[in-house]
Amino acid sequence: MPTDSSSASAQRVRRKNVRITDTQKREGEEGPISKHWRTYFLQALAATSSVTASANAAGISPSRAYKTRREHADFAAAWRAALYEGYEHLEMEALAYLRGHDPDRKLDIANAIRLLATHRTTVAEERARRSGRDEAAVFAALDRKLDAIRTRRLPKPALGHADEP
Numbered sequence: 209m210p211t212d213s214s215s216a217s218a219q220r221v222r223r224k225n226v227r228i229t230d231t232q233k234r235e236g237e238e239g240p241i242s243k244h245w246r247t248y249f250l251q252a253l254a255a256t257s258s259v260t261a262s263a264n265a266a267g268i269s270p271s272r273a274y275k276t277r278r279e280h281a282d283f284a285a286a287w288r289a290a291l292y293e294g295y296e297h298l299e300m301e302a303l304a305y306l307r308g309h310d311p312d313r314k315l316d317i318a319n320a321i322r323l324l325a326t327h328r329t330t331v332a333e334e335r336a337r338r339s340g341r342d343e344a345a346v347f348a349a350l351d352r353k354l355d356a357i358r359t360r361r362l363p364k365p366a367l368g369h370a371d372e373p
Contacts, residue, residue, distance in 0.1 A: 242267055246283060249273055250290045257294040257323060292334040295327050299353070306360045321357060328354075 242248065245266040252262035263270040277284045298320055305315040332346040339346075 246276070246286075250286050253287065253290040254293040254297070257291060257298065257327065288330060288334050291327055291330050292338075295324065295331045298324060302357060306357060317357075317361060321354065324354060324357075 245268050249262045249266035249268065252265035253259065256262060259270050259273060263273050266273075277287050301315060302317060302320045302324070305313060305317065328347075328350055332350055335346045335349075336342065
């Protein structure tokens with residue numbers, strides 16, 4: 209019959225062989241994780257530009273997504289591509305809204321511009337990478353687009369001659 213010390217030693221050996229527990233694998237997620245969670249996450253990220261919403265759609269915690277992005281270059285590249293796609297969608301929605309394409313649609317244009325500005329660097333890097341252009345040229349093009357959107361939102365001056373007596 210093994211002694212207490214040999215039993216403890218056997219348990220230590222078994223613990224060394226266990227690499228990751230089920231709890232560690234889930235990192236806070238409820239239930240089993242789909243093996244396709246990355247696909248679901250990236251699709252939702254392109255649609256929402258929200259890591260939290262995308263993680264919820266994929267059935268994972270945001271920390272798992274961030275950790276995977278840090279550890280896997282291919283996932284990080286796909287993440288940037290999804291944000292780039294989401295940025296383009298938001299940009300087109302904002303332009304359509306400002307041009308009156310769908311007057312019944314409500315869009316918080318101030319938050320849209322804030323989000324576009326927040327992701328400006330990521331999008332500039334992705335556009336430069338895709339087009340082979342200089343990053344400064346991409347930033348200049350983005351600045352022109354954002355300025356055009358802001359200009360369209362300014363109130364138009366009255367056509368009357370109020371200054372004349």
